[in-house]
Amino acid sequence: MSRIINVAAAQLGPIQRSDSRRDVVERLLAHLRQAHAMGCQLVVFPELALTTFFPRWYMEDPAEIDAFYESEMPGPQTRVLFETARKLGIGFYLGYAELAVEQGVKRRFNTSILVNRNGEIIGKYRKVHLPGHAEHEPWRAFQHLEKHYFEPGESFDVWRGFGGVMGMALCNDRRWSETYRVMGLQGAEMILLGYNTPVHNPPAPEHDDLSMFHNHLVMQAGAYQNGTWVVGVAKAGKEEGCEMIGGSCIIAPSGEIVAACSTKGDELAIARCDLDLCLSYKSTTFNFDRHRRPEAYGLITERRGAVEPAPEVAVTA
């Protein structure tokens, strides 16, 4: 049985604050239809794909904040995505702000879902690595308040779907090798990953020119080191005055970029992804069972921050 999935990385251009959910969903539907017309079975949308990237603002009014979240999925405005998916027989990954009520408590997450070709949700992921800061920092050109607006998720999981083992991650997760490894250890063959990444990083503006290099570097390394496909999809372009990187791409288990967007707007990059290509990495160089040495990895789970060696063991060189 063929294990080829035709995948579309469905980049979005900017979403302004004045754009309605309806406007945005219309753009997502256009992507679904175009991807279907080109023979795709899976469409990957960005992180927080239904609204502008609202963590760039510090807000205090609960109603103003709530307006950026989905309290049900599908909800009245997103149901058409699921219906269209089912009609076209095309699955999708979608990032959105999730407002959940669990045991009577309101909880907020930066979430993605995986929807199968029948329009059913088969997986949900809540972002583990929330970047940015929790308090208002007015010195910044813009805020990055993900630690303020979201609770962190608790695990990286995988789901059987589309003939293979699928993983999900979001944005900053891609910079952390642990993200890919935890899913690699569950046999992930394709990791779907939406992002919103400003070109300018206020705490380290000296690296702004490297933002695209870093974007690709971490996803390519994560793919190769785990023998998995990675599909990285941006919300790009000038959003509310903030320039966001594009660079959406599909990366093979070799680490090679095999499809890429070249604009900052709504754009599809498409690839025929053979899940069996994972095997020649997973069974050789990255045969984890033969070659990993968890006995030597203890600090990765024992320690959160770095601890430098004590000065007393110093030897002057």
Add this chain to the structure above:
Amino acid sequence: MSRIINVAAAQLGPIQRSDSRRDVVERLLAHLRQAHAMGCQLVVFPELALTTFFPRWYMEDPAEIDAFYESEMPGPQTRVLFETARKLGIGFYLGYAELAVEQGVKRRFNTSILVNRNGEIIGKYRKVHLPGHAEHEPWRAFQHLEKHYFEPGESFDVWRGFGGVMGMALCNDRRWSETYRVMGLQGAEMILLGYNTPVHNPPAPEHDDLSMFHNHLVMQAGAYQNGTWVVGVAKAGKEEGCEMIGGSCIIAPSGEIVAACSTKGDELAIARCDLDLCLSYKSTTFNFDRHRRPEAYGLITERRGAVEPAPEVAVTA
């Protein structure tokens, strides 16, 4: 106080089996002198830098095998390296096959040492990730018997030296993100890494053309993701009929290659490495204490091999 170290990646061309230790040490001395003349304080030599890469052969005669190992360091033929280092005030990293006798038992390791500018050993590392195989596999064009000739080392450590926090690794270690992370969690600012990498990988020849891409990808990602310098140094060229990749390079904490060799022979690549450049990564994007989520990383130490999700949780997409 300046934290700039001038570093030379001292690539070696091939070492044939007929080359004596004396021949090889002469080449290492030439590198030390040239690097010193160019103002370097640290020279990084390859893995197993004193002999040909002998794990390419299956051997049974203990005397034949022993001839590739050092039973003392410095030994009669290597002492001159330490004396020259002290005289020139230049430190070095050197990979070699170590024959140790511990509690009356002969033990064999693929080892590297870090020698300070006084010619004193300040650190020793024994390779954790031994690649290849343990049994003779005659179907291969050449063997890669590291699992046969060496015991694995047990930990990734760092040492204070050269004004910073120095780590060491060897060859296949560089493909594993855990290598860099365990040292990053100990504050590593520069990771020294020698390698011997055949272009041809008998179990997966379909990727031979990507060997240099993979070589750089993993080291660049490891540098960026931990905000550390990485110095990767090859033994390169056609050794006993086996083509080995070159590509020795010095990588900044940004992940950028800032110096590189372009031949397959004895060659120096030199860079002025400012250890303070680590800070703008270690204190922002890769501020581990702020952003890492070890609660979600459990599988990395709990599990050696990959375990796929049970078929019973499958949902058809």
